[in-house]
Amino acid sequence: MSDHETGAAEASPVDEEALAEAYNRALALEKAGDLDAAAEAYREVLALDPADHGGAAVRLASMGRGETPTRASEAYVATLFDQHAGEFESILVDQLGYDVPALVRQALEEIAPGPYERMLDLGCGTGLAGEVLRDMAAHITGVDLSETMIEVTDEKELYDALYVGDAVDFLQHADVEPFDLITATDVLPYLGELEAFFEGAAELATEGAVLAFSSETLPDETLAGRPFMVGPHQRFAHAQAYLGKMLADHGFAGLAIGDIVVRHEMGQPVPGHLVIARKQKAD
Ligand SMILES: C[S@@+](CC[C@H](N)C(=O)[O-])C[C@H]1O[C@@H](n2cnc3c(N)ncnc32)[C@H](O)[C@@H]1O
CATH class of the missing domain: 3.40.50.150 (Vaccinia Virus protein VP39)
Structure with missing residues (x-):
């Protein structure tokens, strides 16, 4: 039997609808190759969700449009791997x-x-x-x-x-x-x-x-x-x-x-x- 403890911080409330819209727009612009517009949208994402569940900071850095963060945000890593744990x-x-x-x-x-x-x-x-x-x-x-x-x-x-x-x-x-x-x-x-x-x-x-x-x-x-x-x-x-x-x-x-x-x-x-x-x- 494992000693199973939870130390994860509570996420602060965000405007989910606006966040999803900005994030999807950013992804679409990135995919279309319009990196400047995508970067603008990712910055909107970060403003809406400073905990950065979507990994906007690492996406900006990977496009060469933002500072290199010191790490991937905790919220992003937890969300990413919670989503993919099954497969x-x-x-x-x-x-x-x-x-x-x-x-x-x-x-x-x-x-x-x-x-x-x-x-x-x-x-x-x-x-x-x-x-x-x-x-x-x-x-x-x-x-x-x-x-x-x-x-x-x-x-x-x-x-x-x-x-x-x-x-x-x-x-x-x-x-x-x-x-x-x-x-x-x-x-x-x-x-x-x-x-x-x-x-x-x-x-x-x-x-x-x-x-x-x-x-x-x-x-x-x-x-x-x-x-x-x-x-x-x-x-x-x-x-x-x-x-x-x-x-x-x-x-x-x-x-x-x-x-x-x-x-x-x-x-x-x-x-x-x-x-x-x-x-x-x-x-
Ligand atoms: C690619 S998986 C590798 C998992 C495992 N070590 C393996 O070799 O199969 C990366 C794992 O590291 C976890 N992870 C990434 N950054 C972490 C951090 N700062 N603290 C704790 N876990 C982290 C992720 O949640 C994920 O489960």
């Missing part, structure tokens, strides 16, 4: 060829096989990482912003504790014992700035703990020296150099940093990195 595995795994949790398992078996006492799966989704790593960890905690994704995971009865909430908030504030394995598979694409994420992971990691995560990337000429940016599919891409800096700044040594194909999008491979790192002894 998540058939879309991501079967249609888009996603198998990052299996790649994590393979890498761990090769370089850090455990066994682990306490695993924390950040952005656990429907529990795919827990499924493939269950026999490597005695206790598994999952955290996700989407209550519906957590419900799917809960039904699998694989995790020992589940929390609905933001991963960074959990890392910074959860009153829990530290973890010797922390995973975040396909979650960084919803976070841009990673300082708080790594700071929190370092806080909740035991000495010698393993951190395993994936990221998406873009060609160097597209990133153009930026640590992160919003890519064409509204997800954040991170530069490998930025990931390396975050690890080093927060006391993690990289055990393996490899190039992977995270998934396929419109038939094209989406490139990324798989990182396995170990928390070093504090000086």
Whole structure:
């Protein structure tokens, strides 16, 4: 039986009708290639719904028409994955060829096989990482912003504790014992700035703990020296150099940093990195 807690904030009331009209107009204009008019409409959307359930901020950034936000809004991530929880595995795994949790398992078996006492799966989704790593960890905690994704995971009865909430908030504030394995598979694409994420992971990691995560990337000429940016599919891409800096700044040594194909999008491979790192002894 899971310890299933809810930490999601209440959404403030919005004019749903005006919001739907502006959002649909923005999408149609974007599809028609009128990006300036689409950007104007997305700004209307943001004014109507500052919590940004529709992800207008990342859409603006992906069109090159807005500041790069520091992360995807909580409301957007929760809404997006609540909507897709039912068909998540058939879309991501079967249609888009996603198998990052299996790649994590393979890498761990090769370089850090455990066994682990306490695993924390950040952005656990429907529990795919827990499924493939269950026999490597005695206790598994999952955290996700989407209550519906957590419900799917809960039904699998694989995790020992589940929390609905933001991963960074959990890392910074959860009153829990530290973890010797922390995973975040396909979650960084919803976070841009990673300082708080790594700071929190370092806080909740035991000495010698393993951190395993994936990221998406873009060609160097597209990133153009930026640590992160919003890519064409509204997800954040991170530069490998930025990931390396975050690890080093927060006391993690990289055990393996490899190039992977995270998934396929419109038939094209989406490139990324798989990182396995170990928390070093504090000086
Ligand atoms: C693409 S899915 C990956 C799910 C799972 N890790 C896997 O490998 O199958 C991304 C998941 O991360 C969750 N997520 C994204 N940003 C998050 C955040 N800041 N805090 C908690 N969960 C987050 C989403 O709700 C979603 O379930």
